[in-house]
Amino acid sequence: MTLRFLLLILFCSLTLTTNGQEKQGANWFIGGSYNNNGLPPFPGIHLDFNHPKISASQFLVNDLGIGAVATISDRKGKLLFFTRKGYVATRVKVNDEYQLMPNGNSPSFNPDADLIMQNPQDEQRYYIFSTWPSKHLVVREVDMRLNIGFGDVVANSLRVLKSGIGIGMAAMLHANNKDFWLITSGFSGDSLLAFPVNAAGIGVPVVSLINRNLDPMSCLKSSPNSQMLVTSGKQGIELFHFNRQTGSIVPQYSLTIPDSARQKGFSFSFSPSSSKLFVGTTYKPYYHNSAIVQFDLSSGNSQHIQQSAVTLFTDSSSRSRRICDMQLAINGKIYITRGDLNQDLSEISYPDQAGFSCGFKLQSIPLSGTAINLPALNQTLFRNVSKLQAQASRDTICYGDSVQLSAYGAGAEHFQWEIANGLTSPNDTLANPIVRPTTTTIYRVIASSPFRTDTAFVKVVVRKNPEMKLNGPEEVLTLAENQEYRVSGATPGSTLNWQVSGGEIVSGQGTNRIRVNWAEARSGTVSIVENNKNGCNYSESLTVKIAGSPPPVFYNIITPNGDKLNDAFVIQNLKWYAENELKIYNRWGVEVFRKRNYKNNWQAEELSSGVYFYRFQAGSQTWKGWLEVVK
Known part of the structure; x- marks a missing residue:
């Protein structure tokens, strides 16, 4: 093995272990809205990021309408489940409609926000965190082992974690890169809470008192590197530094929207490298314009960051009163929803680039429905999205x-x-x-x-296919018995299943050797299938030619004295000549015994000792010889 190849393997191993971003965020379910004309709700929209060309399709879950949306896939990008308006749906569809989990009905509330987080101790269990309009933070648990592997909400798992909190939530990765923090804000706007989520469950929150007046109705958004947190304050945009080890949160920057007299921050997204912050705004009373603004967090101190603000887009249409939501995707781009009636998805193609180089595209992905809420995704899933x-x-x-x-x-x-x-x-x-x-x-x-x-x-x-080799006679006589076949090279601990055509297995099924009794067919097969511990099935087979019969062998002395030794005239291989005729003659040529379809049972009962002669005929063949009777 060359040094270059060894270095390549080492590099690949490091890439997979340190830079790996899997596809838990590959499926997005975007919330629709109620139709203002009293018609049924607009269906939601499913976005599939498993391929470079993003596909968009409508989805239904019993016409649930508008509400908090969160979604989670497995590491290969297969949808596991999603939430909407407090309901929890599986990936199972019936008549093109997603089915609720058996215990997935809404618990009598329509949450303002949902966030899904995997249990650090059990990869088959997930937490669904929800914020209530009544200022409560609640949690439910989903076990993917239930409901025949499609998952279900664990019975009686709903509980209130904390009261008096705002509607926003964010997730942070612990310094050990295994556990998590769930971040919420106090409803009074003067505190941030970090709940530890680890093998012990959900712990008591670390409360950070801050000298800021936060908007409890604003969203919280964490950076992909889990070091920063952003939300809206009553006077502007507030950024905080997060201590991944202790869970403490301290103010870092206070920023304002360039047109702060008319707009306020409403939605947020960090760039993949966490170096840029994008802010979507909403109107203030009597104004209808909204905007998307970029701040360069790597430009220096607070003053320099404020001066780096670039307004990428302004919409003064009365149909788009706010930039509703912004979310980073696994492809490293940011997607944006605008307004109550906008039916498109806008895009920031290169969000790590400063200013207009970031590539803002209006109406990048046409949608066949109304998009308001992007799914609340655990931002820790995108911590390496800046890397290919x-x-x-x-x-x-x-x-x-x-x-x-x-x-x-x-x-x-x-x-x-x-x-x-x-x-x-x-x-x-x-x-x-x-x-x-x-x-x-x-x-x-x-x-x-x-x-x-x-x-x-x-x-x-x-x-690899094991070096299985099947051995045994490939040409046998018809009706051959106890013919041995064996396999070598099978994986230890695997399950072996033999199959035979043209014959019958008499012993050894499940082992590495069997014995077979063959029938009268002209050919047969011996096959073996190995099902090994890796879930792979391998097979080998052998074609066996079945033809011919062994000649009969005649024993020329019998001693019919009752000792069960040579008591009868025996013809070996007689079974191959079932249709036969045996004649016995004395020395003068007189026939003394005749039997059609002889069965090896003549004991010369009425004859005296002496030499006799036999004539055995089967089909067109005849065998003659002598035998001696000794009494």
Whole structure:
């Protein structure tokens, strides 16, 4: 193994362990709204980020209408469940309508906000945190093992964690990179609370008293690196520094909107590197304009950050009274909803770039419904979104299987895969090629945007076909018995299943050797299937020719004295000649015994000792010889 290859493996290992961003945020369910004309509610919209070309489709869950929305997928991007208006729905559809979990009905409240967080101790359990209009923070638990693997809300898991809090929530990653913090604000606007979420459960909050007048009705948004928190204050935008170890929060910057007389901060998003802050505004009374403003947090002190403000977009339409929501996606771009009746999704293509270079695009993704609330996503899921990621739909496959690769993150728009085992042109120019490797392979992708080029690697482990070898006679006589067949090279601890055609297994099923009695067919097969501990099935088979019969063998002495030794005239291999005729003659040629379909049971009962002669005929064949009777 070369040094270069060793370094490549080491680099890939480090990339996967330190920079890995998986796809828990790949599915978005955007809340719709009630129709102002008294018609049924607008359906929600499902956005799928598993592919570079984002797909948008409508979804229904019993026409639940507007409300808090949160969603979670597994690390490969498959939807697990989502919330809407206090209800919890699975990924199961019936008549194109998502089905609620058995215990997923709304608990008699319509939450202002939901946030889903995985239990650090049990990857199959999730917390759903909700804020009530009545100033309560509550939690429910979902166990994905329930409801035949589609998940259910754990019975009696609803409980109130704290009263007197605002509607906003945010998630932070603990300094140990395993546990979490849930952040809320006090309703009085003078405190921030950090609830530890760890193996022990949800702990008592760390309360940070701050010299700020926060708006308890504003959202909270954390930075991808879990070091900053932003929300609206009564006088402007408030940024805080978060201590990931202790949970304490201290004020960092106070910023104002350039047109602060008419607008206030309403929605927020940090860029992937946490170096830029985007603020969406809402109107103040008697004004109807809204805007998107960028602040460069890396430009220096508070004064310099304030001076870095760039208004990227202004909308004075009465139809768009606010920038409703902003959310970072797994592809490294930020998506934006505007106004109560806007039916589009706007985009910031390169959010780490300063000013207009960030690539704001109005109406980037047309939607077939009304978009107001983006899903409340755990921002810790995007902590490495500034880096290009490569992933396989399955990390380990069986020999002969195919697997889909995907590349995403870093705002990448063009992808070039290096040709490797199972990956050939033209698939190497796709973001999500399907490959069929025959050996464990590390794939390399180079992706680019107008501002950068990145490289990522993904490893696919191939469980090789075991060196199974099937041994045994490949040519047998008809009706051959106890023919042994054995397999070598099977994986220890695997399950073995033998199958035989043209014969019958008489012993050894489930072991590495069997014995077979063959029938009269012209050919047969012996097959074995190994189901190993990796979930892979491998098989080997052997074709067996069945033809011919062994000649009969005649024993030429019998001693019919009752000692059960040589008492009868025995013809070996008689079963191959079931249709036969045996004749016995004395020395003068006189027939003394005749039997059709003889069964090896003549004991010369009426004859005296002496030499006799036999004539055995089966079909067109005849055998003659002598035998001696000894009494």
